[in-house]
Amino acid sequence: MANPNIINIASLYAKTALLDVTTTPTVIVENPAASNKLFKITTIYLSNKDTVVSVNATLEIYRNSVSYYIMFQTPVPVSSTIDVLAKNIYLQEGDQLRVTASLNNDLVAIVSYEEIT
Numbered sequence: 001m002a003n004p005n006i007i008n009i010a011s012l013y014a015k016t017a018l019l020d021v022t023t024t025p026t027v028i029v030e031n032p033a034a035s036n037k038l039f040k041i042t043t044i045y046l047s048n049k050d051t052v053v054s055v056n057a058t059l060e061i062y063r064n065s066v067s068y069y070i071m072f073q074t075p076v077p078v079s080s081t082i083d084v085l086a087k088n089i090y091l092q093e094g095d096q097l098r099v100t101a102s103l104n105n106d107l108v109a110i111v112s113y114e115e116i117t
Helices: none
Strands: 012-021 026-030 038-048 055-063 066-076 081-083 089-091 096-101 107-116
Touching (some): 012 026, 012 096, 038 055, 038 066, 096 107
Antiparallel strands (some): 012 107, 038 081, 038 089, 038 107, 055 066, 055 096
16 A cells, blocks of 8 residues: 655645435545555535434545444534534545435535545
8 A cells, every 4th residue: 555755745636525425325535445646635514405304424434344433423403514624634545435324315525635646
């Protein structure tokens, strides 16, 4: 697994991923195995579009078939947006950032990140 030296990078691309979240764990950002890249996750927003019901959200880094939870079944209040990250996190090669909701298509996930090589 390569881990690029982020002091002497060759390239840096800013990206944003968007997802209508379902009740099935779904990948919103994936750093493929052997990509020779590092992904710096800078922002994660979860927005509840439902005007009546709170939606529970789970956000995880999935690595080597193991889930590491950033948040687990955390309520996102009615008609609101939560900012999930206080600090940046990194996805190494083979890592996936996955999100799940308690209700289908009531939650929107927005992830901004940097692809570093």
